[in-house]
Amino acid sequence: MSISDLTPHDLLAEAGIEDTPLRHQVVRLLSEADRPLAAPDILELVRREQSINKVSLYRILDLLVEHGLVRRLSSPAPPDRAFRYCLPGGGKPHHCHFYCTRCRKMECLDCTEAPAVLERLASGRGLVVMSSDIRLDGLCAECASKAGLEP
Numbered sequence: 001m002s003i004s005d006l007t008p009h010d011l012l013a014e015a016g017i018e019d020t021p022l023r024h025q026v027v028r029l030l031s032e033a034d035r036p037l038a039a040p041d042i043l044e045l046v047r048r049e050q051s052i053n054k055v056s057l058y059r060i061l062d063l064l065v066e067h068g069l070v071r072r073l074s075s076p077a078p079p080d081r082a083f084r085y086c087l088p089g090g091g092k093p094h095h096c097h098f099y100c101t102r103c104r105k106m107e108c109l110d111c112t113e114a115p116a117v118l119e120r121l122a123s124g125r126g127l128v129v130m131s132s133d134i135r136l137d138g139l140c141a142e143c144a145s146k147a148g149l150e151p
């Protein structure tokens with residue numbers, strides 16, 4: 001079964017998290033987005049349907065990250081300091097990301113080999129890897145064509 005077949009309820013249950021309306025909505029938004037989202041974006045999307053304060057949202061995100069359902073990605077370079085949250089990382093193998101420095105959108109790359117290769121390399125040297133976060137920075141296709149640059 002692929003992650004797209006799983007409902008937010010299934011995903012929460014699998015991660016051992018109790019389903020509440022707010023958690024449900026956060027998981028649904030992240031799974032529908034299919035790209036990592038920053039907390040302020042999630043806050044705005046949740047508020048279209050339910051009221052939520054920032055603290056509650058951060059608590060929910062922390063819970064989802066602690067249970068391994070959602071991955072918290074390192075923040076891009078200043079002034080964009082917002083952590084992104086990726087749900088596909090919970091159900092799919094760990095993958096890489098791309099960040100556009102112009103429009104500040106982050107995308108999931110369908111690449112699971114690079115993290116696996118690096119983790120094997122590290123373990124071969126006796127290093128114990130707890131997590132990894134591989135990101136390429138540059139211009140997305142749309143921004144590259146606006147800038148007149150070929151990818």
Ligand SMILES: [Zn+2]
Pocket residue numbers: 100101102103104105139140141142143144
């Ligand atoms: Zn862009």
Ligand SMILES: [Zn+2]
Pocket residue numbers: 035036086087088089095096097107108109
């Ligand atoms: Zn991702």
